[in-house]
Amino acid sequence: MNTLPVTLDAWFTRLEAMHPKTIDMGLSRVQQVKMSMQMAFACPVITVGGTNGKGSTCAMLEAILLRAGYRVGLYTSPHLLVFNERVRINGQMVDDAQLIAAFNAIEQARGDVSLSYFEFTTLAAMWLFAEAGLDAVILEVGLGGRLDAVNVLDADVAIVTSVDIDHTEYLGDTREKIGFEKAGIFRTGRTAICGDPVPPASLVEHAEKIGADLWLFNRDFNYAGDKQQWNFSGRGNRRNALAYPALRGANQLLNASSVLAALEALRLRLPVSAQDVRSGLATVELVGRFQILPGKPLVILDVAHNPHAAATLAQNLDNMGFHPYTHAVFGAMQDKDIEGVLAHLKGRIDHWYLTDLPLPRAASASELRDKILKMDDGLKEGDTEHSVQTFASPAHAFANALSRAGESDRIAVFGSFLTVAGVMEFRNSAQH
CATH class of the missing domain: 3.40.1190.10 (Mur-like, catalytic domain)
Structure with a gap:
């Protein structure tokens, strides 16, 4: 037994x-x-x-x-x-x-x-x-x-x-x-x-x-x-x-x-x-559904990971009023329609922080970068207004976004439950 x-x-x-x-x-x-x-x-x-x-x-x-x-x-x-x-x-x-x-x-x-x-x-x-x-x-x-x-x-x-x-x-x-x-x-x-x-x-x-x-x-x-x-x-x-x-x-x-x-x-x-x-x-409360965290810069957590949810996220971002720059921490699963998700956010994100995720079926940060560069021909090398970077974890990506964002900017964290969870863990450990 x-x-x-x-x-x-x-x-x-x-x-x-x-x-x-x-x-x-x-x-x-x-x-x-x-x-x-x-x-x-x-x-x-x-x-x-x-x-x-x-x-x-x-x-x-x-x-x-x-x-x-x-x-x-x-x-x-x-x-x-x-x-x-x-x-x-x-x-x-x-x-x-x-x-x-x-x-x-x-x-x-x-x-x-x-x-x-x-x-x-x-x-x-x-x-x-x-x-x-x-x-x-x-x-x-x-x-x-x-x-x-x-x-x-x-x-x-x-x-x-x-x-x-x-x-x-x-x-x-x-x-x-x-x-x-x-x-x-x-x-x-x-x-x-x-x-x-x-x-x-x-x-x-x-x-x-x-x-x-x-x-x-x-x-x-x-x-x-x-x-x-x-x-x-x-x-x-x-x-x-x-x-x-x-x-x-x-x-x-x-x-x-x-x-x-x-x-x-x-x-x-x-x-x-x-x-x-x-x-x-x-x-009513629900973590990670267009959840806006208090403080500056503004941080938005959203588990949007398919085109339908990304369209809603884009609409919600548009309804928020003016922010000089929008930074995005993004990681996603390989089996998702990543191009469909990105298409809804085209032109809305100034700085991308792309992350690997701790699952075999996740898309790598470099794969995500290739998709974004292919989709958005406005991103040029040496352009200070726009950037695309890759990171080994959501925590690293978010820490970098925090260090670069101005206090009137906003940071959207989305693409997978694991992306949002990684940032939440990082914030929790930073507070303790």
Whole structure:
């Protein structure tokens, strides 16, 4: 009998070595372990899928439901600094001991079923939520929808925030193919919400084919607003004079509208007051989503890593007012549409600080430099107004950007969770 690890790090080492593939799409293994554990929820379950906006949508749902006094479980991925960020109960990250107990429970229940790291940890989060006796469970889909481990639960409400091109090797290379994968989280007779203003036909057709109750933006719910406040209208419910969400950015009202549509669908089981909505939206926090750090120069952290998110980042930068120079710390994964990301930021960045990332599938800083120089013919050798440099780590890149930026400038850190995490770690260590 092999003994089980007693620390979280030892558990992660074990999990990473346990299954031959990092990403292994399919539900049969997770379903088998879930059934053997008789894992079920009496409370409403909300799943949130989509290309971008999942994290913000989950954070707003959690904030409003907590304000309303409910006991809430939230599962998200990936994490920025510590794994515990992925599993929250009542707004608090679970501690190492809780995770170790959950890992022990899954290990004992799985028998000879081989689980990937993501499948194992997703089941552990579900087990913690089942044990905690919650009023609501919110689960962020890791990748796609139809074959993602989260989809072993039948959600009472499933939200697809947006559909764009990403993870093409798993989900297909068109919005129609990807829309079908995302729509896999919808269920017969249950509420299915799509916040994308131009939903793929495949998503709508799948929802109709299985008999889900589909809510579409601009048909079943929408918003209107001025500079001071905004209003939401759903099928039978209006919420007026709402403050803007504390999460900044051009697309947050779309995300907030999907959240309010979900809460309208659940109003008999999880009633929330206008004040709960206002307080929740006013206080919601989410690290690394157009997050502006206090101090000078201004630092913006944004995990934008596909063209759709980069377009939003560009729009948000444009809305910020004048800064003499914009510096960018950028690192990205090889399998992303890097040219598509860069195209949206062309002409907006004066100085690039490109970084290697600590993963084999990351693009190297020199590869990123070649793409930028090819794209932006305005960058010339010896030009003091513009520059492109390469660095071995996000910390080195950011330290250099800080040393060169004037106090009225701004530094945008984006391109990957690992880029943002590297800068956060550097800032944390500098403060201690």
